[in-house]
Amino acid sequence: MAFMTRRTDALSRARIVEATIELLDTAGESALTVRALTAHLATGRGAIYHHVATKDDLLAAAADGVIGRVLAEVGGDGDPAPAIRALALGIFTAMDAHPWIGSQLSRDPGQPAVRQIWTSLGSQLARLGVTGPARVDAGSALVNYVLGAAAQHAAGARRAPDAAARQEYLQALAATWAGEDPDAAALLRDHDDRAQFLAGVDIFLAGVSALRKPAGVSALRKPAGSG
Amino acid sequence: MAFMTRRTDALSRARIVEATIELLDTAGESALTVRALTAHLATGRGAIYHHVATKDDLLAAAADGVIGRVLAEVGGDGDPAPAIRALALGIFTAMDAHPWIGSQLSRDPGQPAVRQIWTSLGSQLARLGVTGPARVDAGSALVNYVLGAAAQHAAGARRAPDAAARQEYLQALAATWAGEDPDAAALLRDHDDRAQFLAGVDIFLAGVSALRKPAGVSALRKPAGSG
DNA sequence: ACCTGAACACCGTTCAAGT
DNA sequence: ACCTGAACACCGTTCAAGT
Numbered sequence: 001m002a003f004m005t006r007r008t009d010a011l012s013r014a015r016i017v018e019a020t021i022e023l024l025d026t027a028g029e030s031a032l033t034v035r036a037l038t039a040h041l042a043t044g045r046g047a048i049y050h051h052v053a054t055k056d057d058l059l060a061a062a063a064d065g066v067i068g069r070v071l072a073e074v075g076g077d078g079d080p081a082p083a084i085r086a087l088a089l090g091i092f093t094a095m096d097a098h099p100w101i102g103s104q105l106s107r108d109p110g111q112p113a114v115r116q117i118w119t120s121l122g123s124q125l126a127r128l129g130v131t132g133p134a135r136v137d138a139g140s141a142l143v144n145y146v147l148g149a150a151a152q153h154a155a156g157a158r159r160a161p162d163a164a165a166r167q168e169y170l171q172a173l174a175a176t177w178a179g180e181d182p183d184a185a186a187l188l189r190d191h192d193d194r195a196q197f198l199a200g201v202d203i204f205l206a207g208v209s210a211l212r213k214p215a216g217v218s219a220l221r222k223p224a225g226s227g
Numbered sequence: 228m229a230f231m232t233r234r235t236d237a238l239s240r241a242r243i244v245e246a247t248i249e250l251l252d253t254a255g256e257s258a259l260t261v262r263a264l265t266a267h268l269a270t271g272r273g274a275i276y277h278h279v280a281t282k283d284d285l286l287a288a289a290a291d292g293v294i295g296r297v298l299a300e301v302g303g304d305g306d307p308a309p310a311i312r313a314l315a316l317g318i319f320t321a322m323d324a325h326p327w328i329g330s331q332l333s334r335d336p337g338q339p340a341v342r343q344i345w346t347s348l349g350s351q352l353a354r355l356g357v358t359g360p361a362r363v364d365a366g367s368a369l370v371n372y373v374l375g376a377a378a379q380h381a382a383g384a385r386r387a388p389d390a391a392a393r394q395e396y397l398q399a400l401a402a403t404w405a406g407e408d409p410d411a412a413a414l415l416r417d418h419d420d421r422a423q424f425l426a427g428v429d430i431f432l433a434g435v436s437a438l439r440k441p442a443g444v445s446a447l448r449k450p451a452g453s454g
Numbered sequence: 455a456c457c458t459g460a461a462c463a464c465c466g467t468t469c470a471a472g473t
Numbered sequence: 474a475c476c477t478g479a480a481c482a483c484c485g486t487t488c489a490a491g492t
Contacts, residue, residue, distance in 0.1 A: 034465085034466060035464095043477080044478055045466090045468095045479090046469075047476050048467095054467085108386055110386060110387070136423065137427065137430065141372065144372055144379055148372055149375065151375065152370075155334055169336075172337070187360050196363065197367075200372075202438070204434055207430035207432070208434075211433050238457080260485085271459055272459065273457075273458065273488075274456075277456065282485065282486090456491105459488100461488085462487075463485095463487105465483075465485100468481075469479095469481100471478095472475105473476080
């Protein structure tokens with residue numbers, strides 16, 4: 001509990017955003033109230049509104065802070081395809097540690113955090129050699145997949161935090177498939193979210209590459225690689 | 228305004244769900260309050276709780292109602308690939324007419340509406356010849372893409388309902404790309420959400436097919452495929 | 455059994471008043 | 474300028490009381 005931040009120096013937007021992230025991480029989305037925040041910051045209710053426009057603004061800033069750190073850590077060096085996998089996995093992992101981000105990113109496509117994700121993935125696609133119309137299509141497909149997967153995973157983690165509840169959910173889903181495809185149903189029952197997420201990224205990358213040089217005999221996967 | 232449903236017959240869960248959909252469609256997510264609902268249904272506050280467990284339960288039931296109709300309308304006949312495109316487009320279109328569904332589907336992967344989407348897309352993938360581990364990977368990739376795209380689109384529609392606001396958002400995004408890739412930036416400025424969404428579906432379909440019969444010469448990815 | 459509506463325990467945001 | 478905390482206008486949910 002690193003809370004109980006007694007007011008040594010002045011309030012600031014940065015301090016408020018940090019406290020928001022801390023509160024969201026430790027107590028969950030439903031515990032983020034202006035009242036709880038002022039209590040932890042040892043200030044009055046209205047002081048928050050001197051530095052922050054609205055609660056939505058605060059959520060967006062918190063998500064932007066976390067995503068910014070993640071993208072900076074991962075970096076974008078090396079071959080573009082592995083870089084895309086690394087960026088996607090970084091976002092996915094962040095969603096695991098901060099499940100509230102999942103729903104936040106789905107709330108507004110114009111928010112800074114989403115914009116950051118767009119540009120970081122978009123520049124890797126450019127390095128892959130995807131440009132022009134194809135890049136916008138590929139970028140939007142990738143961003144939407146990553147955000148969709150992250151949101152579903154985060155929501156699942158919120159709803160079924162323990163292994164038992166999670167197992168129950170997967171079994172219920174598997175049951176609806178059982179008669180039709182017992183194979184898939186069995187696999188569904190004990191899959192690994194992270195591996196499955198990465199498999200999706202690979203399907204996407206394969207699709208981009210397949211559509212770039214239309215199927216057929218000749219050449220291979222990627223031209224850009226230097227390895 | 229088909230509101231003002233005077234109480235001719237008894238309250239029922241179905242009637243409450245219909246009123247919920249109507250209220251969400253005409254007045255938006257923020258206008259759905261238990262108080263507004265009881266006013267439209269001409270009943271008391273607590274009567275709702277005789278047929279519905281909680282407001283979340285109500286939202287999930289409303290989304291399930293809309294998605295159920297959409298999937299039934301689209302059907303799943305014909306070749307599987309076009310059927311997948313049609314199902315995805317149907318979901319996307321529904322999201323346009325009912326923007327509140329976008330955020331609702333991201334709230335809980337276990338809810339009936341999401342389950343319906345999984346099984347309808349999953350069965351088409353099976354008809355495509357994708358089975359076993361590949362089917363779970365492909366299904367989750369496709370579902371997550373569709374839900375992610377729909378959520379982003381719906382959120383955008385909520386935030387920038389008029390053409391001016393929308394243009395402003397796209398220009399801001401394009402600006403961050405301008406120096407780096409003027410080509411993509413220009414295209415971004417006047418793209419068509421629906422066409423872009425379908426382009427993403429095609430990327431995933433191409434990826435699934437590319438990974439099924441490994442490119443080029445011979446050597447392959449996974450042994451499980453039976454196609 | 456089904457419904458009513460007052461009551462409960464909360465919210466986010468504003469704003470006169472203080473320093 | 475920055476902060477305070479009471480006040481405002483709401484929420485979802487419960488529950489004794491009615492029919």
